[in-house]
Amino acid sequence: MFRSHTCGELRPEHVGQEVTLAGWVHRRRDHGELIFIDLRDRYGITQVVFDSITAATHQVAEQSRSEYVLQVRGCVRPRPAEAVNPQLATGAVELEALDAQILNAARTTPIYIAQEGGEDEALRLKYRYLDLRRERMQRNLILRHRVIKFMRDFLDQEDFLEIETPILIKSTPEGARDYLVPSRVHPGKFYALPQSPQQLKQMLMVAGYDKYFQIARCFRDEDLRSDRQPEFTQLDMEMSFVEQEDVLVLLERLFTALCQTVVPQKRLLTPFRRLSYAEALERYGSDKPDLRYELELIKLDDLLANTPFQVFRGALDAGGQVKGLRIPGCGGYSRKQLDELVELAKAGGARGLAWAALPAAGGEVRSSFGKNLGAGEMEALVGRMQAQAGDLLLIVADQAAVVAASLDKLRREFATRLNLADPNTLHFSWVLDFPMLEWNEDEARWDARHHPFTAPLDADLHLLASDPGVVRAKAYDLVLNGYEVGGGSIRIHRRDVQQQVFDLLNISRETAQAQFGHMLEAFEYGAPPHGGIAGGIDRIVMLLADESTIREIMAFPKTQQASDLMTAAPSSVDERQLKELHIALR
RNA sequence: GGGCCCGUGGUGUAGCGGUUAACAUGCAGCCCUGUCAAGGCUGAGAUCGCGGGUUCGAACCCCGUCGGGCCCGCCA
Numbered sequence: 001m002f003r004s005h006t007c008g009e010l011r012p013e014h015v016g017q018e019v020t021l022a023g024w025v026h027r028r029r030d031h032g033e034l035i036f037i038d039l040r041d042r043y044g045i046t047q048v049v050f051d052s053i054t055a056a057t058h059q060v061a062e063q064s065r066s067e068y069v070l071q072v073r074g075c076v077r078p079r080p081a082e083a084v085n086p087q088l089a090t091g092a093v094e095l096e097a098l099d100a101q102i103l104n105a106a107r108t109t110p111i112y113i114a115q116e117g118g119e120d121e122a123l124r125l126k127y128r129y130l131d132l133r134r135e136r137m138q139r140n141l142i143l144r145h146r147v148i149k150f151m152r153d154f155l156d157q158e159d160f161l162e163i164e165t166p167i168l169i170k171s172t173p174e175g176a177r178d179y180l181v182p183s184r185v186h187p188g189k190f191y192a193l194p195q196s197p198q199q200l201k202q203m204l205m206v207a208g209y210d211k212y213f214q215i216a217r218c219f220r221d222e223d224l225r226s227d228r229q230p231e232f233t234q235l236d237m238e239m240s241f242v243e244q245e246d247v248l249v250l251l252e253r254l255f256t257a258l259c260q261t262v263v264p265q266k267r268l269l270t271p272f273r274r275l276s277y278a279e280a281l282e283r284y285g286s287d288k289p290d291l292r293y294e295l296e297l298i299k300l301d302d303l304l305a306n307t308p309f310q311v312f313r314g315a316l317d318a319g320g321q322v323k324g325l326r327i328p329g330c331g332g333y334s335r336k337q338l339d340e341l342v343e344l345a346k347a348g349g350a351r352g353l354a355w356a357a358l359p360a361a362g363g364e365v366r367s368s369f370g371k372n373l374g375a376g377e378m379e380a381l382v383g384r385m386q387a388q389a390g391d392l393l394l395i396v397a398d399q400a401a402v403v404a405a406s407l408d409k410l411r412r413e414f415a416t417r418l419n420l421a422d423p424n425t426l427h428f429s430w431v432l433d434f435p436m437l438e439w440n441e442d443e444a445r446w447d448a449r450h451h452p453f454t455a456p457l458d459a460d461l462h463l464l465a466s467d468p469g470v471v472r473a474k475a476y477d478l479v480l481n482g483y484e485v486g487g488g489s490i491r492i493h494r495r496d497v498q499q500q501v502f503d504l505l506n507i508s509r510e511t512a513q514a515q516f517g518h519m520l521e522a523f524e525y526g527a528p529p530h531g532g533i534a535g536g537i538d539r540i541v542m543l544l545a546d547e548s549t550i551r552e553i554m555a556f557p558k559t560q561q562a563s564d565l566m567t568a569a570p571s572s573v574d575e576r577q578l579k580e581l582h583i584a585l586r
Numbered sequence: 587g588g589g590c591c592c593g594u595g596g597u598g599u600a601g602c603g604g605u606u607a608a609c610a611u612g613c614a615g616c617c618c619u620g621u622c623a624a625g626g627c628u629g630a631g632a633u634c635g636c637g638g639g640u641u642c643g644a645a646c647c648c649c650g651u652c653g654g655g656c657c658c659g660c661c662a
Contacts, residue, residue: 027622034619047622066612083620091622108596108613115611115623118598122654175662195662222661347589347657409657438662451662549655560655 002071002103008044010090014076021046021095022071022103024133025064026114035061039070039095040113042138047085047094048072060100067106067113073099121551125565128556140553144541146262148215151235151537154254160211160237165200167193167217172515174451176220179230187582193219196534198451199519201238202491205530206522210240215537224560226549227483227539231558237488238532244474244490247533248274248430251478251486259426263544266426272478273429280431281400285323285408287434290482291427293420297323297407300395303380309372311352315397322397325407326385327414330392331357331366338368341394344413348406350396356381360390369395412482421481423546429479433457436473437504445506450475452505453519454489455497455531464497468504478535485540488533495523 003022010019026040033052038045050061064070074095085091110126111119113133124131131137152162171178171192178192194200196218204212216236224230239247252272259268273291280287283296300322304312312322333341338355345353356367356378370378385393394410396403415421436456437446446468448454456464460471478486492498498520502512512520538550551557558564578585 027624029621029624030618031621031624032618034621036621036624038622045622049620051619080620083622085622087622110596112597112612115597120593120597120654122593123597125654176660198662220661223659225661226656228661343590349658405658448662454662559653561653563653565654 006043007039007041007046008089010046010076010093010095012078012092015078015093017076018073018098019076019095020071020073021048022069024106024113025066025068025070028061028064028066030062033058037061037064037070039072044089046090047079047088048074048097048100049094050097050100054098057097057100060102061097064102065106065108067109068102069104069106071101071103072097122559122565125551125557125559128566132555137552140541140545140547141555143262143545144537144553147258147541147544148537150258150261151213151215151254154257155211155213155237158211158250160213161209162214163204163209163212164214165194165197165204165216169194169200172199174448174515176222179219179221182581182583184580184582195220196234197236198453199516201236201532202453202519202527202530203522205238205240206525206527208240208528210528210530212239212532213237216534224558224562226551227542229538229550229554229557230562232550233537235486235535235537236532237534238530240528240530242490242529242531244432244476244531247488247490247531248476251533251535252428255428255478259544263426266424266544267422268426269428273427274432275429276433277431277435277472278433281404285404285406285411286482287431287477288479288482288484289408289429290412290415290421291429291479292422292425292481293415295325295327295411295415295420297325297404297411298385299323300381300384303384304377306374307377308374309369309377311354311369311372312397315399318399320397320399321403322395323403323407324381324385324393324395325410325414326387327392327394328388328418329390330414330418331360331390333357333392341410341413344409345394345396345406348409349402350398350406352396353406353410354395354397356387356393356395358382358387358389358391358393362389367393425481426543427481431477431479432475433472434475434477435469436460436471436475437468439469446504448501448505449473450487450489452501452507452516453491453498455492456501461497464500464504474531476533478533480540481543483539483543484536485543486533486535488531490529490531493523493527493529495520498523 004020007021007023021039023039023041026038026045029036035050037048039048050058052058072095074097076093077096079092079094109130110123111117111130113130116136168181168191171180171190176195181191183189183191197214197216201212214236216234217231218234219231221230256268256270259266277287280289285297301316304316304322307313315322342353354369356365356370358365365378387393396406435449436454438449440447450473455474457472457474463471474490476488477484492501538553541553542550545553547553556564556566563569
């Protein structure tokens with residue numbers, strides 16, 4: 001045994017006991033004859049005092065440097081009243097070192113452990129094992145552990161079974177790009193890593209495991225974002241004999257209890273608000289709106305029905321929309337600041353951004369487009385947007401999707417600038433009634449928006465043949481503070497409806513047989529009605545931890561170029577390995 | 587595939603056409619018995635990511651390249 005206690009454990013009740021601690025030198029304060037060392041492990045920090053009276057022990061402290069690994073035997077004693085450190089959990093006591101040894105020395109570390117630095121993230125990733133020693137990362141990984149532990153315990157209580165599914169599976173061309181694994185035994189053939197265990201969990205429903213879950217690693221070979229890594233973890237669930245409402249209610253109970261347990265200090269809004277996909281896009285321009293603040297998009301089409309302004313006119317004539325945002329108190333923006341906003345709108349796909357600034361003192365409206373408007377139109381816009389002196393009005397005219405994307409960008413930007421989103425609030429919501437299909441312009445065909453097994457709303461079933469674009473699905477997303485943290489659907493379990501959907505998606509019988517034959521066959525042997533959901537654990541933990549990238553809550557994340565800077569993966573491999581796998585590089 | 591931003595001692599920054607490349611912190615040595623971001627003194631440490639170019643002269647300007655970040659496309 002290297003230690004009798006951890007560095008976070010000692011309290012006044014331990015006074016007088018002889019204990020042994022082991023840990024890293026967090027900080028050293030050398031006063032000559034007296035040396036203080038803060039000894040750290042993942043449980044905390046304990047101050048160890050080395051007095052020159054114990055000469056050999058004192059010498060160990062003299063030689064010690066930051067991040068040396070020490071073992072110290074000593075006596076727990078109370079600190080003098082004026083030397084108590086209320087910042088430390090162990091701050092009422094200290095360890096009087098009687099005997100100590102250096103278990104291992106350490107080079108000067110490239111990053112400081114004791115201080116949260118602003119270093120280049122690449123450096124942190126290269127030396128991740130040092131970065132992970134920091135309190136922040138430990139706190140995040142501990143939170144992550146608690147989240148996953150809670151999910152397992154909760155679902156166990158609800159009679160769910162955690163069942164593992166394979167990592168080496170069959171590739172299907174649907175969805176994201178697959179990570180492929182070559183087969184040695186089958187020349188020229190490949191496994192794929194799962195984008196999600198979708199088909200497998202549906203097979204488990206056919207098999208009668210009516211409440212399944214898994215903490216499932218998923219892989220998608222797509223470009224990265226701050227909330228997207230090539231491998232990530234989902235809470236994957238599937239249930240039989242359930243309707244959409246059952247799934248929503250269960251998940252709401254799960255996440256409510258989860259948040260109340262692991263982040264009780266946060267304000268959780270319940271019940272979760274529900275809004276349709278159409279409403280979300282209409283009011284917020286996003287299917288994952290941050291509802292902690294309002295700042296809604298305002299529809300202006302009807303006021304401009306006869307406008308002479310070509311930009312608005314053109315958009316409306318082309319079947320598009322004109323919508324705006326009222327930004328309170330930003331009417332004083334400079335030309336340069338406004339130009340930045342125009343660039344932001346363009347990043348969202350808009351060709352431009354019309355703005356109107358109302359002076360704080362009242363008077364003439366400054367705007368990029370006022371002179372092009374017809375009589376009374378500016379007044380009508382100002383009225384509709386309920387603009388007040390000092391406000392800034394931002395207006396985009398384009399196709400609905402472009403208007404939504406660009407105003408969503410602006411809406412989120414101003415939430416940040418104006419501090420509208422309370423970081424301490426968790427605002428979950430359900431986005432429902434997604435369109436089932438999506439028109440693929442490039443390929444001129446319908447694509448499944450969720451996946452091809454998603455069931456249509458019963459009320460829309462009859463439209464499948466006549467007007468597929470308006471058919472809504474029994475699909476639902478769980479949204480938290482502007483992030484999609486979960487999504488799922490009720491699946492089709494009727495063979496005739498499935499065939500109808502395949503026909504719509506232009507999936508031939510042969511293709512369906514080749515790609516999904518095993519599922520279709522399985523469904524002929526008594527498939528129960530079923531549905532499920534998958535939650536993005538990384539994103540949820542990120543939000544609960546108040547972090548802005550999921551890299552901060554993963555032990556060993558990858559860079560935007562999908563490389564691991566610590567191990568230098570991916571890497572070249574031996575010619576012999578390639579040969580065994582029947583692979584020739586081009 | 588595209589747009590924008592970043593790269594200077596171990597670390598974080600300043601310098602933005604001529605400087606002995608500055609500051610903080612860390613590091614090393616010495617002094618110091620109540621510190622907890624300990625303090626004091628002394629010192630070492632950077633060919634400015636890399637490669638070209640412009641210039642009498644480049645950390646600084648230009649081109650390319652590598653690495654990192656944010657976003658668009660992509661992510662059923």
